[in-house]
Amino acid sequence: MAHGLPPIGRPRLEGKVAIVTGAGSRAPGIGNGRATAVLFAREGARVLLVDREAGPARETLAMIEKEGGEAEVFEADVTVAEDCAAMAARAVDRWGRLDVLHNNVGIGGRGSVVDLDLEEWDRVMRVNVTSMMLASRHAIPAMVRGGGGSIVNISSISALRPRGLTAYSTSKGAVIALTQAMAIDHARDGVRVNCIAPGPVHTPMVASGGMSEELRERRRLASPLQIEGSGWDIGYAALFLASDEARYITGQLLVVDGGVTLASPAR
Numbered sequence: 567m568a569h570g571l572p573p574i575g576r577p578r579l580e581g582k583v584a585i586v587t588g589a590g591s592r593a594p595g596i597g598n599g600r601a602t603a604v605l606f607a608r609e610g611a612r613v614l615l616v617d618r619e620a621g622p623a624r625e626t627l628a629m630i631e632k633e634g635g636e637a638e639v640f641e642a643d644v645t646v647a648e649d650c651a652a653m654a655a656r657a658v659d660r661w662g663r664l665d666v667l668h669n670n671v672g673i674g675g676r677g678s679v680v681d682l683d684l685e686e687w688d689r690v691m692r693v694n695v696t697s698m699m700l701a702s703r704h705a706i707p708a709m710v711r712g713g714g715g716s717i718v719n720i721s722s723i724s725a726l727r728p729r730g731l732t733a734y735s736t737s738k739g740a741v742i743a744l745t746q747a748m749a750i751d752h753a754r755d756g757v758r759v760n761c762i763a764p765g766p767v768h769t770p771m772v773a774s775g776g777m778s779e780e781l782r783e784r785r786r787l788a789s790p791l792q793i794e795g796s797g798w799d800i801g802y803a804a805l806f807l808a809s810d811e812a813r814y815i816t817g818q819l820l821v822v823d824g825g826v827t828l829a830s831p832a833r
């Protein structure tokens with residue numbers, strides 16, 4: 567169509583092939599990666615569910631297949647270049663193209679520069695930043711062959727409002743810079759690159775750390791909206807950025823936090 571926008575009333579990712587990294591969940595429940603994969607499939611994408619652990623990714627697959635969607639589990643470690651090359655190749659082999667890369671994998675990292683462990687610092691940078699570079703490096707050529715694509719990177723409000731997780735905050739700040747740099751590098755090839763900064767959403771990532779009900783309630787009340795965010799809130803933001811509805815948006819940071827970074831009683 568002349569305006570290049572998706573037709574009204576059709577699935578929002580119809581005909582697209584997507585890779586979601588970290589598409590399982592570290593514990594039972596709905597993580598950001600799982601929610602995003604389910605929403606992509608619900609809107610017509612065929613989704614490669616990449617995870618280091620096949621078991622949780624298979625649970626995501628079951629959710630998608632139950633709704634009539636199409637997906638496949640791909641066991642891979644996104645910190646390994648060969649795995650990133652293999653996952654892009656698998657998406658193209660199976661479905662003939664690659665349109666969307668959702669870089670969701672990320673791990674926490676506590677402490678200040680004085681007390682953090684150097685090996686831990688390196689690990690956080692590798693898992694949170696280098697993995698996104700590697701996954702993108704191998705996905706972009708396939709996207710370009712198909713006429714363009716969309717990459718969504720998961721940052722965090724920890725990059726904007728640090729709170730004692732210095733390695734994590736630094737890595738998530740790097741994700742924002744990486745997003746902007748890639749957006750410029752690949753714009754001419756029709757590849758858009760954006761990122762999302764989730765706020766304190768309640769996912770297995772935080773719940774599995776043994777969060778008390780009291781802290782959970784404090785997190786809910788910390789946002790001006792006073793509602794608890796979930797993996798679905800992140801997934802819906804990713805769905806928009808991945809789709810052609812966002813065709814005029816690149817290099818941007820979308821904060822999904824109930825307003826926490828603007829005003830919070832904890833400040």
Ligand SMILES: NC(=O)c1ccc[n+]([C@@H]2O[C@H](COP(=O)([O-])OP(=O)(O)OC[C@H]3O[C@@H](n4cnc5c(N)ncnc54)[C@H](O)[C@@H]3O)[C@@H](O)[C@H]2O)c1
Nearest residue numbers: 588590591592597598599617618643644671672722764767
């Ligand atoms: N939950 C929050 O409050 C919050 C806030 C801000 C940002 N985030 C970000 O959201 C993202 C994660 O969300 P989630 O809920 O899906 O997390 P999760 O930890 O539940 O799931 C991530 C999945 O990634 C997989 N994984 C980990 N390392 C991997 C690797 N090297 N290669 C392949 N797979 C790997 C795990 O096996 C797991 O299934 C992270 O980037 C995190 O920093 C979360």
